[in-house]
Amino acid sequence: xxxxxxxxxxxxxxxxxxxxxxxxxxxxxxxxxxxxxxxxxxxxxxxxxxxxxxxxxxxxxxxxxxxxxxxxxxxxxxxxxxxxxxxxxxxxxxxxxxxxxxxxxxxxxxxxxxxxxxxxxxxxxxxxxxxxxxxxxxxxxxxxxxxxxxxxxxxxxxxxxxxxxxxxxxxxxxxxxxxxxxxxxxxxxxxxxxxxxxxxxxxxxxxxxxxxxxxxxxxxxxxxxxxxxxxxxxxxxxxxxxxxxxxxxxxxxxxxxxxxxxxxxxxxxxxxxxxxxxxxxxxxxxxxxxxxxxxxxxxxxxxxxxxxxxxxxxxxxxxxxxxxxxxxxxxxxxxxxxxxxxxxxxxxxxxxxxxxxxxxxxxxxxxxxxxxxxxxxxxxxxxxxxxxxxxxxxxxxxxxxxxxxxxxxxxxxxxxxxxxxxxxxxxxxxxxxxxxxxxxxxxxxxxxxxxxxxxxxxxxxxxxxxxxxxxxxxxxxxxx
Amino acid sequence: xxxxxxxxxxxxxxxxxxxxxxxxxxxxxxxxxxxxxxxxxxxxxxxxxxxxxxxxxxxxxxxxxxxxxxxxxxxxxxxxxxxxxxxxxxxxxxxxxxxxxxxxxxxxxxxxxxxxxxxxxxxxxxxxxxxxxxxxxxxxxxxxxxxxxxxxxxxxxxxxxxxxxxxxxxxxxxxxxxxxxxxxxxxxxxxxxxxxxxxxxxxxxxxxxxxxxxxxxxxxxxxxxxxxxxxxxxxxxxxxxxxxxxxxxxxxxxxxxxxxxxxxxxxxxxxxxxxxxxxxxxxxxxxxxxxxxxxxxxxxxxxxxxxxxxxxxxxxxxxxxxxxxxxxxxxxxxxxxxxxxxxxxxxxxxxxxxxxxxxxxxxxxxxxxxxxxxxxxxxxxxxxxxxxxxxxxxxxxxxxxxxxxxxxxxxxxxxxxxxxxxxxxxxxxxxxxxxxxxxxxxxxxxxxxxxxxxxxxxxxxxxxxxxxxxxxxxxxxxxxxxxxxxx
Numbered sequence: 001x002x003x004x005x006x007x008x009x010x011x012x013x014x015x016x017x018x019x020x021x022x023x024x025x026x027x028x029x030x031x032x033x034x035x036x037x038x039x040x041x042x043x044x045x046x047x048x049x050x051x052x053x054x055x056x057x058x059x060x061x062x063x064x065x066x067x068x069x070x071x072x073x074x075x076x077x078x079x080x081x082x083x084x085x086x087x088x089x090x091x092x093x094x095x096x097x098x099x100x101x102x103x104x105x106x107x108x109x110x111x112x113x114x115x116x117x118x119x120x121x122x123x124x125x126x127x128x129x130x131x132x133x134x135x136x137x138x139x140x141x142x143x144x145x146x147x148x149x150x151x152x153x154x155x156x157x158x159x160x161x162x163x164x165x166x167x168x169x170x171x172x173x174x175x176x177x178x179x180x181x182x183x184x185x186x187x188x189x190x191x192x193x194x195x196x197x198x199x200x201x202x203x204x205x206x207x208x209x210x211x212x213x214x215x216x217x218x219x220x221x222x223x224x225x226x227x228x229x230x231x232x233x234x235x236x237x238x239x240x241x242x243x244x245x246x247x248x249x250x251x252x253x254x255x256x257x258x259x260x261x262x263x264x265x266x267x268x269x270x271x272x273x274x275x276x277x278x279x280x281x282x283x284x285x286x287x288x289x290x291x292x293x294x295x296x297x298x299x300x301x302x303x304x305x306x307x308x309x310x311x312x313x314x315x316x317x318x319x320x321x322x323x324x325x326x327x328x329x330x331x332x333x334x335x336x337x338x339x340x341x342x343x344x345x346x347x348x349x350x351x352x353x354x355x356x357x358x359x360x361x362x363x364x365x366x367x368x369x370x371x372x373x374x375x376x377x378x379x380x381x382x383x384x385x386x387x388x389x390x391x392x393x394x395x396x397x398x399x400x401x402x403x404x405x406x407x408x409x410x411x412x413x414x415x416x417x418x419x420x421x422x423x424x425x426x427x428x429x430x431x432x433x434x435x436x437x438x439x440x441x442x443x444x445x446x447x448x449x450x451x452x453x454x455x456x457x458x459x460x461x462x463x464x465x466x467x468x469x470x471x472x473x474x475x476x477x478x479x480x
Numbered sequence: 481x482x483x484x485x486x487x488x489x490x491x492x493x494x495x496x497x498x499x500x501x502x503x504x505x506x507x508x509x510x511x512x513x514x515x516x517x518x519x520x521x522x523x524x525x526x527x528x529x530x531x532x533x534x535x536x537x538x539x540x541x542x543x544x545x546x547x548x549x550x551x552x553x554x555x556x557x558x559x560x561x562x563x564x565x566x567x568x569x570x571x572x573x574x575x576x577x578x579x580x581x582x583x584x585x586x587x588x589x590x591x592x593x594x595x596x597x598x599x600x601x602x603x604x605x606x607x608x609x610x611x612x613x614x615x616x617x618x619x620x621x622x623x624x625x626x627x628x629x630x631x632x633x634x635x636x637x638x639x640x641x642x643x644x645x646x647x648x649x650x651x652x653x654x655x656x657x658x659x660x661x662x663x664x665x666x667x668x669x670x671x672x673x674x675x676x677x678x679x680x681x682x683x684x685x686x687x688x689x690x691x692x693x694x695x696x697x698x699x700x701x702x703x704x705x706x707x708x709x710x711x712x713x714x715x716x717x718x719x720x721x722x723x724x725x726x727x728x729x730x731x732x733x734x735x736x737x738x739x740x741x742x743x744x745x746x747x748x749x750x751x752x753x754x755x756x757x758x759x760x761x762x763x764x765x766x767x768x769x770x771x772x773x774x775x776x777x778x779x780x781x782x783x784x785x786x787x788x789x790x791x792x793x794x795x796x797x798x799x800x801x802x803x804x805x806x807x808x809x810x811x812x813x814x815x816x817x818x819x820x821x822x823x824x825x826x827x828x829x830x831x832x833x834x835x836x837x838x839x840x841x842x843x844x845x846x847x848x849x850x851x852x853x854x855x856x857x858x859x860x861x862x863x864x865x866x867x868x869x870x871x872x873x874x875x876x877x878x879x880x881x882x883x884x885x886x887x888x889x890x891x892x893x894x895x896x897x898x899x900x901x902x903x904x905x906x907x908x909x910x911x912x913x914x915x916x917x918x919x920x921x922x923x924x925x926x927x928x929x930x931x932x933x934x935x936x937x938x939x940x941x942x943x944x945x946x947x948x949x950x951x952x953x954x955x956x957x958x959x960x961x962x963x964x965x966x967x
Binding site for chain 2: 146148149151152153155170171173174176177178190191192193196197198200201202204206210211212216217220221222327354356367368369370371372373374375376378379381382383398399402406407409410411412475476478479480
């Protein structure tokens with residue numbers, strides 16, 4: 001049969017489908033993962049996808065040319081526009097997208113469409129087309145984004161989500177590092193230099209996971225969420241995106257607070273049970289849950305409206321705020337401010353501490369004190385315009401108030417600063433401090449707290465209204 | 481009491497403060513003679529029972545330093561341990577107001593024990609989170625990125641004093657001073673030198689005289705005077721600093737000193753992130769910021785998390801001040817290995833990239849030897865969409881690759897290398913191939929792809945960049961773009 005332009009196209013496209021490479025697909029499935037196309041199919045709403053570059057990158061022999069090695073789509077997730085892309089690790093380690101992503105990034109920037117990027121792979125290939133004689137030709141270029149400065153440009157303007165479900169090194173890891181929200185599956189890895197490079201440079205022979213494992217990053221703050229599988233990662237990405245729309249109607253909390261004041265934090269669940277009693281049932285989506293655990297950060301809904309929730313966990317080391325907890329707080333405040341999520345800050349902390357590795361054992365101890373990591377949080381609050389509601393439910397020692405809520409004056413003054421009657425102000429309780437010195441906007445009972453929050457949130461424009469009022473990005477979300 | 485007696489009391493009270501107070505002498509020694517206009521000299525706390533609570537422990541006002549205005553303040557440890565009260569915080573807030581309004585640099589000498597415990601008023605929110613009019617911390621965050629803020633730690637600074645230090649752009653601390661926290665039972669403070677090792681303090685000064693000198697040089701950068709400069713002593717010998725043998729290390733500081741105007745270099749953060757050098761300097765009298773890799777360091781110039789953080793913050797600082805950036809590149813890329821990854825390299829590496837992307841000041845880059853992997857980007861940005869370096873220069877000794885040439889050669893020739901009979905033979909296989917790749921990327925070849933705007937001789941570096949600098953007058957943003965990230 002004669003080859004027509006149409007049959008040629010059809011044949012080229014067919015070669016790109018998983019059905020054309022059963023061996024590679026079986027290998028991916030055996031390792032417990034999804035193929036690049038399966039990932040996107042699981043992510044996007046059915047029948048919404050438009051593919052970009054479907055036949056690009058196949059050379060005359062049907063092989064992928066360098067630089068490519070991935071699939072790109074625009075579609076919808078929960079009816080919202082999303083740009084979705086996945087590297088294809090089975091294809092010569094995946095191309096990190098120097099040639100693919102820049103157009104998608106430009107579209108994301110123009111239309112303010114969130115990006116979901118699956119980024120596993122080993123970085124740029126040995127013969128990167130931009131590299132002439134060993135040099136990267138940077139001079140004089142102007143116009144399109146590379147994925148690096150493109151990601152920097154998107155930060156704080158459109159939500160960027162990276163999913164790492166395999167070894168991700170160098171350029172791939174960089175994309176993850178730039179993203180607002182990094183999801184990684186157990187057993188995956190994110191690092192600047194992959195095992196071959198580490199072997200060449202340091203003589204260490206390590207698996208990707210030993211070298212820069214997701215489990216390690218989960219504890220040390222390198223990722224935002226650790227999940228079990230590709231499917232869980234996709235679910236988490238969808239869930240994260242869902243917070244970018246308010247629900248028309250909210251749900252009641254799982255539990256309500258009784259008249260009893262939760263006195264001290266003797267139970268591990270202490271702060272989380274208080275959170276559950278204030279927000280809509282099942283709506284707390286914790287970010288960086290295993291890192292700097294004396295403060296918990298996450299997205300939640302109150303009466304259907306998305307909020308950023310920030311709370312001290314006084315069960316752990318009396319809620320002390322070390323350098324890590326402070327930067328976790330600062331970055332979270334930047335994130336909420338960028339995307340217009342009002343912040344609810346629940347205060348119960350002995351205060352700021354600095355960490356020191358003592359002696360030869362290297363055991364970390366903490367002591368009261370401040371650092372520049374702590375003042376980062378003050379800077380973040382000072383430059384937010386999104387409102388904050390604070391509730392002091394216990395202590396607020398050593399600058400924790402400033403770190404959690406910003407200055408109580410002028411520019412960053414909370415929309416409302418509440419206290420429960422047992423809040424402590426030095427040696428004075430919240431009730432007396434307010435009655436005698438007007439220290440808080442009001443002292444309230446736990447049981448009336450949610451209602452106050454709901455009523456205040458009702459006074460505010462919705463997050464999407466707020467976002468539409470902003471014509472240029474306020475600031476980036478710091479990568480750390 | 482008649483008016484005359486009132487006047488006498490005021491004069492007597494002011495006179496009593498003269499000469500007796502260290503804080504005031506610090507201000508006097510930094511400012512031009514007779515230029516200090518004090519604010520709130522008579523302010524005291526309400527509980528001034530001992531009658532000698534001059535200035536309520538905080539001396540402040542406006543002054544001139546080399547004829548240029550600054551808002552200035554100094555805590556006095558002699559009075560209630562230099563503690564903070566409602567009244568002296570209001571004085572300080574007034575200084576912040578003046579600095580903000582007039583775009584004057586803000587300078588503060590710090591020493592003291594945080595909030596005054598016996599203060600009869602409600603303690604400030606720096607102790608407890610309550611509503612109040614205490615706006616010093618807020619004011620300092622507001623100044624960040626708008627005017628230079630400099631703190632000089634002259635003694636033990638606790639709590640509220642530490643907060644002020646860590647909210648300023650540059651912390652100069654004298655040897656023997658400390659920063660930390662104090663309460664009724666316990667002092668937990670660390671020496672400023674220890675804090676400089678983790679980037680909390682920018683410059684360690686020998687004593688207050690040295691600290692004041694450093695502060696004055698920073699001020700002379702902000703208030704640049706382009707008419708006076710001297711050629712650096714080593715200008716003609718700059719090429720001899722970098723040894724011809726590419727395996728031999730050299731001190732990048734020497735390159736910087738041979739490049740910048742004589743005695744103009746002011747390094748900040750020298751005690752941490754040692755694979756990156758960050759320094760303010762002048763070039764033909766114009767203020768610039770220099771970021772440079774340090775081959776002579778523990779990680780041989782590889783950029784680790786600390787170096788990335790240090791560069792990123794410095795870039796933000798120069799951008800706010802309107803100082804053009806000059807980047808000296810010689811690095812093997814970002815640090816790799818399990819230790820570096822645990823430090824969060826995958827996230828920290830992005831910070832200088834983002835800072836370079838968001839900058840408004842021009843950037844001039846000079847690649848001296850190597851730049852592997854993402855190394856050149858960390859130092860000069862990607863710059864395809866928003867900014868490219870105004871001038872991207874290289875010396876003939878330059879070499880570039882996706883990773884170290886020896887490393888790349890090892891990977892490409894791994895099979896042959898592993899089959900080699902002796903370690904020496906293995907090394908030879910690797911080095912031979914590395915040498916081939918090196919030749920392809922060095923000397924004239926580097927210019928052929930327009931990867932660089934020009935390949936120049938080392939001694940051309942200074943005049944070439946200076947000419948460009950003269951053509952692009954300093955642009956200080958007319959409104960605040962962003963705060964300078966404290967870390």
